[in-house]
Amino acid sequence: MFLPYFIGLLEGDGSIQVNQWKQRILQFRIVIKLKQTPLNYALCATMKQHIGFLNLHVRHGYVLLIQDDQKKLHKLIKLLDTYPFLTQKMHLDYTFFKYCLFTKPSLSEFSFLKENKQLVPGYRPQQWNPQTMQTNKWIHWWMVGFIEAEGCFCVRSNNTLSFSVGQKNDIHLIEFVKHFFKMPNKIQHRQTTNMYVIEGSKRSMLKTVICFFQTHPFLGEKKHSFEKFTHVFFTPK
Numbered sequence: 001m002f003l004p005y006f007i008g009l010l011e012g013d014g015s016i017q018v019n020q021w022k023q024r025i026l027q028f029r030i031v032i033k034l035k036q037t038p039l040n041y042a043l044c045a046t047m048k049q050h051i052g053f054l055n056l057h058v059r060h061g062y063v064l065l066i067q068d069d070q071k072k073l074h075k076l077i078k079l080l081d082t083y084p085f086l087t088q089k090m091h092l093d094y095t096f097f098k099y100c101l102f103t104k105p106s107l108s109e110f111s112f113l114k115e116n117k118q119l120v121p122g123y124r125p126q127q128w129n130p131q132t133m134q135t136n137k138w139i140h141w142w143m144v145g146f147i148e149a150e151g152c153f154c155v156r157s158n159n160t161l162s163f164s165v166g167q168k169n170d171i172h173l174i175e176f177v178k179h180f181f182k183m184p185n186k187i188q189h190r191q192t193t194n195m196y197v198i199e200g201s202k203r204s205m206l207k208t209v210i211c212f213f214q215t216h217p218f219l220g221e222k223k224h225s226f227e228k229f230t231h232v233f234f235t236p237k
Contacts, residue, residue, distance in 0.1 A: 003050075008149070013148075014030070036062050042219070091126050163181075168196075210230055
């Protein structure tokens with residue numbers, strides 16, 4: 001469960017970076033950055049223990065999981081290759097990251113490919129079927145990690161409830177979330193930010209969501225909002 005959870009969390013609250021230092025060398029980093037809370041610290045400590053090849057830091061109000069050592073990054077990549085990234089951006093960033101790490105391109109090639117990642121040798125657009133993907137057990141834990149980062153359990157002042165998930169530039173992933181939780185609502189598109197959001201408040205759907213996360217529990221700060229959400233849901237009006 002820990003590896004797909006980590007990958008889902010990385011897609012939501014992490015980044016995979018290749019940077020050029022002083023026009024001389026390339027620097028590599030994989031990082032997850034979470035607000036500093038006891039639960040988020042415990043989550044990161046758990047991931048460090050079970051995933052390995054990660055360093056844990058607490059800085060300026062955030063908890064970070066970081067790896068920038070190239071030898072350890074090679075080992076971490078062998079784990080990450082176990083499952084695919086599902087967001088278009090992370091899939092593209094990861095392909096670019098691996099190409100640079102393994103081939104050490106010239107700085108001019110690096111600069112060109114950074115602006116044209118779809119031209120990275122070996123890049124293939126994602127091709128996955130949401131219905132087939134949903135039958136894979138690992139995707140359940142990926143979903144927990146992703147919702148840990150990008151999901152919202154909203155309890156309004158009048159105790160009405162809603163569950164929502166958003167993703168920038170990636171309608172296909174939000175369509176997958178909609179299909180996964182059988183959400184009847186239409187996907188909203190916020191054109192100014194190109195953000196795609198699915199939000200629902202139908203009680204039968206919320207019960208499905210609650211049952212899923214009760215059997216696939218959160219390990220980080222999202223656990224608090226989910227517990228409050230669940231308490232209100234089951235409290236008689």
